[in-house]
Amino acid sequence: MITALRGFRDIWGEDWEVFEEIISTFKNRLRDFNVAWIETPILEPLELFVRSVGEFTDIVQKQMFSFRDRGNREVALRPEGTAGVVRAFVENRLSYPIRLAYFGPMFRAERPQKGRYRQFYQLGVEFIGFSGPYADAEGLISAYLPLKDLGLKVKVFVNTLGGEEAKVKYSEKLRDYLMDLDFLCEDCIRRRERNPLRVLDCKVCSPKLSPPDILEMVPKNERDNFDKTIRILEKYGVPVERDPKLVRGLDYYTGLVFEIKAEELDAAQNTILAGGRYDNLIYQLGGENIPAFGWAAGIDRISLIYKPSQKPKDLYFVVRTSDEYFEEAFEVLMILRNSNKRADMVFEEGKSLKAQMRRANKLGARWVVFVGEEEVKRGVVKVRDMETGEEFITSLD
């Protein structure tokens, strides 16, 4: 048997319906934010991700599906959505400001786990040409509202990187601070040299730390923006919590960063949506110097906790008393479908009426339509309501 590759999976039936409900909930809400939808390629030049996500990030260093195509070009399956959308924005010279939204599969060669796949689905937005605290706030609100619509219990964590300079400066200052400590765990001793920001995430060491706060290094205007953004968010009903340790794993973020976590999920996969401001990326990718803000939601993870709405299927199921009336039954089936009814019947021959009824029941049919000698003779059908058991005769709908 040939099976799917590690970390890749099939999604069908109820699982796919859950996906669709989640996506359409986002679509409905994002419509109110006046977004335009965009579809970009799954395969892009490797260089695009090296330049945007960051050459030294883990994603680029060890998690990309990259290879040479037949023309010997270095290409990669997209590990995230922002790079492609920004590339498309620059390449097609889209007018701005513009709010773009996308949905599609992303690929990362990570170790699979629950809620963590090598092909996973993200729905995201890029608000290009918008800046300032109101823009940051509306961007975050556009992420929060769909999650509320889905009925999820979430917590919003925010922080600011205060611009590229403040980010670098802070990283150095933090390293200095950590170098003087003698109680760090083995992992953190290794981390403090290469990636001091990660030490802040360590479950063991973090509680013992009193690290310098990045806000002390953030320029005053950035700090004012950050404070004002939080005030706006609170005014519009988005409860936020500052997490001074929050730093995103992609290099392109420059200002506000945020993560939304689901309370119902374990820490390993509880971040269901994340994003932030990236004011330099468009310029870095050959465009004008345009500020932007974006986020991406992990649909696979959201589908782990979303409880689908239980809407009954109004399915009509046509049964025949004998295969003699197959043709008439099929005719009824097509009449139902032509009047836009969801309808089905048993196509295998030699199935007893009882077996057909069982099938109808299994598929959750609301109505069963009988076609038999009596009905054919009189040019009518008998309809049974499967919930109440009531039956009635009617001419063809």
Next chain:
RNA sequence: GCGGCGGUAGCUCAGGGGUAGAGCACCAGACUGUGGCUCUGGGGGUCGCGGGUUCGAAUCCCGUCCGCCGCCCCA
């Protein structure tokens, strides 16, 4: 990429050197035109795959693939 645990019927799992099991699901019957509930019967597995040990392996050993958990990282 590293560490731990696991893989037996469609699903959830028991069995742990001597003929492959249960529940659920599926199929068919139980007053000859009617589902669900109940009863009866039935089909279905090269016990993840490959190699080794053994008279004999689902069972023990090695490898490998896949899954889950943790690390790393992230949606």
